[in-house]
Amino acid sequence: MNQPSTLKPNVLAFIIPLVLILSLVLLLNSGVFLANQKSLSTFITIDFIVTIPVIYFLLIRKRNISNLTVVPCLFLCILIASYTIPSVHQDALQIAKTWLIPLVELSVISLIILKVSKAVKIYKMTANEHSDFYDALVETCNSLFPKTVAKLVTNEIALIYYGFFNFKSIPLKPNEFSNYKGSGILSTLGAIIFVVAIEMVTVHMLVSKWSPTLAWILTILSIYSAFQLIGIIRSVPKRPIILANDHLHLRFGMLSETHILHEDIRSIELINSSDYNEQKGTKTLSLLGTLEQCNIKIQLKTPQQLHFIYGKPKTFKTLLLFVDDNQNFKSQLESYISN
Template identity: 35%
Template sequence: MNKILSINRPYLAFLVIIFLFAALTILSQSDAFNIHAANLSVGITADLLIVIPLFYYLLIRKTSIPKTTVIPIMVVGMILGFYIIPPENQYFLSQFKSFALPAIEVAILSFIIYKVRKAVVLFNRTKERSKDFFNVLIKICSEILPKALVMPFATEVSVFYYGFMVWGKRKLTKDEFTHHKFSGATAVLSVFLLIILVETFVIHLLLIRWNTIVAWIITGLSIYTALQVWGIIKSIPQRPIIIHGNGLTLRYGILNETFIPFENIDRIESFNKSINEEDQIVTLSPLGELEAYNILISLKSEGNMKGLYGIRKKYNRIAFHIDNKEEFLSSLQKLIG
């Protein structure tokens, strides 16, 4: 019984909050509220901004739901308050919106920055490269952010980390294999980066004659895209393909990642043919035919590849490139048998 309650507790928390919001909405439409609007408005405001968020926190504090989700509940309560409380009784709501909410948001943002910075410092200090920074960051973000924000936030931080905080080559273990040296990956992405920079300069000169604001907006977006590409280029050599004792982790920088258990591998073969749509082959590289590949793995059951910002793709056959193909295949055969 306790196990069932524990499993359903996250859902119970949201149902209870929805019920409380609905109850306060109904109360605000009652005759009793119309008679005592001033006094009841203060009580409803306190419930929306303090009591319900606090009650929600007590419900989720021993669950996997991030504690920072209390803030969205508080914001929803504030928005609801502006709809159900008469304008002349919205003084405390207005004060909360103007002063308390910004202070809370700054505190939460400071806490997130502190946790991320702590993760970066600890990771660099230990130099424990068996642990991947991107996956460590995802784990930390999962503890402090709503699920929908975990991958976007972790991706943005990782772009900056790999792009500007990691310099030099990664020292590989015997179970780690590079895939970028002879595949043309960094060359293609570097050309793409150069095109972005050149086009940004040219388009900016053209647009600024028409509209200065639009010109700088487009330039800003282009620079942001260039920084993304730079971070991706730098992340590729830092995230090699790894052979574990029970499976294989395929990575393509921060763009794609998948884990394949050995028992799910049907066949491994050398492969350098052109891929047709009817082949139903997924490439580890998002560049597809623009990049070389020399290994094809066929699965017994469907695999799941995690892409940029957490976007997932299912596959039964996956093609990718390995720089040292013979050593890679030999190491796999020893483990798979």
């Protein structure tokens, strides 16, 4: 019921800066500016890079909008100013581009590192059966960025962290279960990285004969894809399945995860990989289909969602997954369900 009253101030926080930008653009195309270009250009530049971002900040500082959205607002103003202010009168704007933009970028990066470091310290001090580094990172980035941007930043930092920094093994608690030792899934993903590497070299050599620039773009994308796979592979042992008192937290590293309440589970049974089928409503935890050697099938009373680091959530009513100690996992889960 309160959504319209909240939405209106948030919309105004965007409309007012846009109206101010439009006013400056109209002024730049007016006869008044043409008669006083040199004197007005400096003041208009200040309005673009200082006045409008400050007004935008004052409008959003008490709203449920991240303060860091001031940064794209500033960049938008600089971009528009670059195309509307005559190039001969962009001295002040060039100074802003040279010094202000790098300073802002450095400040944002420093703030992110500071916030993430603080979140990691808090996580280490208060870690329990329901939290891990990725959860702490998600919470931190959600407090800094809009939802879509927060997800992208979270994933990029997590891929680097799991792929190249976190080498400490995590002992399993009684209510935690690994899902990679006997499935061979990590070896499969490792083989995919090897294939990507071979393909990268071959494609680079072929495309470079036609366009060296395109060849390097494709090579960089391939390297980035390989880094993503490395991060996902190394995150799997760090994020085991958790069997809590009232819910089941299933996750395949940072690639996918879902929370299922015990009361929503209809049945759980032991299976083998040949039981996999692609009928609607059936998903595998890693979304790798037949490549994932599943030994557990969970059927639900109501559809649930499986969330991934990229893309939209997948809806399922039957979930197939692999658990190393599947017998113990099934027994404990059935005990929770019966209680």
